[in-house]
Amino acid sequence: MRRDQLYDLIEAAATAIQQDTVIVIGSQAILASLPDRDLPRRAVMSPEADMIPFRDDERGTFADILDGAIGELSPFDLENHVYARTRGSLLRHVAPR
Amino acid sequence: MSGLIREARMRQGVGVRELARRLDVSPATVQSWERADARGVARLATIDRALRAVGEHITFTATPIEHAPVLERREDRVSLELHRSVARHLVDDPEGTLSAAPENIRRRRENSQGSVAAAMLDEWDRLVSDRRIGALVDILLGTDRHAINMRQYSPFAGVLSQEERVEAIRRARRA
Numbered sequence: 001m002r003r004d005q006l007y008d009l010i011e012a013a014a015t016a017i018q019q020d021t022v023i024v025i026g027s028q029a030i031l032a033s034l035p036d037r038d039l040p041r042r043a044v045m046s047p048e049a050d051m052i053p054f055r056d057d058e059r060g061t062f063a064d065i066l067d068g069a070i071g072e073l074s075p076f077d078l079e080n081h082v083y084a085r086t087r088g089s090l091l092r093h094v095a096p097r
Numbered sequence: 098m099s100g101l102i103r104e105a106r107m108r109q110g111v112g113v114r115e116l117a118r119r120l121d122v123s124p125a126t127v128q129s130w131e132r133a134d135a136r137g138v139a140r141l142a143t144i145d146r147a148l149r150a151v152g153e154h155i156t157f158t159a160t161p162i163e164h165a166p167v168l169e170r171r172e173d174r175v176s177l178e179l180h181r182s183v184a185r186h187l188v189d190d191p192e193g194t195l196s197a198a199p200e201n202i203r204r205r206r207e208n209s210q211g212s213v214a215a216a217m218l219d220e221w222d223r224l225v226s227d228r229r230i231g232a233l234v235d236i237l238l239g240t241d242r243h244a245i246n247m248r249q250y251s252p253f254a255g256v257l258s259q260e261e262r263v264e265a266i267r268r269a270r271r272a
Contacts, residue, residue: 001208045211048249050172060270063171067266073179074262078254081204085249088171 001046001082006031009049009084012076016069017053017062025087026050048072048085060088100134101155102127102147109151119150137231168240174269176248180237182265183253187237191230194256198225201252209250217250225252 001009006028013022024032028049030039053062063086070076070084077083106116113131117124130147133139145155168174187194202222209218224233236244257265 005208045209045214046249047205047209047214060171064266064270067175068259068263071262071266072176072248073183073251073254073257075259078201081201081208081254085172086175 001028001031001044001049003031003036005080005082006049008080009051009070009076009082012070013051013053013066013084017065019054019062021054022066023052023054024049025052047082049082050087051084052087060086063088100131100136100139101144102134102139103131105148105151105153106131109153111151116147116150120147136227137229137233168245171269173245175266176245176251177238177240178265178269179257179262180248180251180253181268182261183251183256184234184237186256187230187233191228194253195225195228197255198252201254205250205252214250217247218252220247221250221252 006024010022010024014020026049027040027046031044031049051066053066056062066084066086068074071086072083074083106113111119113124113127117127120127127147130139130143134144141155148154168177183194198221202218202225206215206218223229224236236247239245239247
C-alpha cells in the first residue's frame with residue numbers, strides 16, 4: 001500500500017462511519033508519519049491497513065460498518081486492491097484503569 | 098503429486114496396471130484420475146470407486162459447529178467468514194468464481210511489495226491456474242497461520258454481493 005492509497009482509505013473510512021477521526025494501527029500507520037525515503041519495506045508490502053473507529057459501541061457497530069464499506073473483498077477492495085482490516089472497538093484496546 | 102487414490106493405492110501395494118484391471122479401465126485412465134484427484138478436481142464418486150477397488154472407501158465425519166476452531170482476533174474471524182461464503186461460490190460455480198482471480202492477483206501484485214507478498218500471490222496464482230479446487234477450499238476455510246496469511250492477499254474481491262458480505266461480517270461476531 002502506498003501513502004496516497006492510505007489517505008484514500010482513511011477518507012473513505014471517515015465517510016462510511018460519518019466521523020472525522022479513525023485510528024490507524026500496525027505497520028501501515030507509519031505511512032502517514034515518515035517521508036517516502038525513510039519508509040521501511042514492511043510498510044508498503046501489505047494490501048491492508050488496520051483501523052479502529054474512534055467512536056464505537058461495545059457491539060462494534062461502526063467496526064462492522066467499516067468492514068462492510070472498505071473491508072476485505074469489498075467494492076473498495078475490488079476497485080483499489082487495498083482494504084481496511086477493522087480491529088474492533090477502541091474499548092478493547094484501552095488498558096483497564 | 099499425491100491424492101487420495103494414489104495414497105490408498107500405495108498404502109495397499111497396488112500398481113496402476115493392477116488397479117486398472119480391477120476397475121476394467123485402461124492404466125491411462127487411472128493415471129488421469131490420479132492427476133485430477135491430486136489437483137482436487139476429481140469427482141467424489143470416481144475417488145470412491147477407485148478406493149473400493151483397493152479395499153478402502155471414503156468416510157465423512159461431521160463436526161458440530163460449537164467445536165469448530167474459534168479464531169481469537171476479530172479481523173481473522175471476519176476474513177474467515179467472508180471466505181467461507183467465497184468457498185460456497187467456488188464449489189457451486191468454479192469457473193465463474195475463478196474468472197476474475199487472475200486480474201485480481203495481477204492488481205494485488207502492483208499494490209503489495211516484498212518477497213512475502215510475492216510468495217503468497219505466486220501460490221494463489223498456481224492454485225487458480227491449476228484449478229485446484231480442493232486446495233483452494235482448504236485455504237479459504239483454514240484456521241492455521243498460513244491460511245490466515247494467504248487470505249490477506251485474497252484474489253476473490255468481487256465474488257460476493259454486498260448482502261453476502263454483510264451477513265458474513267455479522268457471523269464473525271462472537272456469539
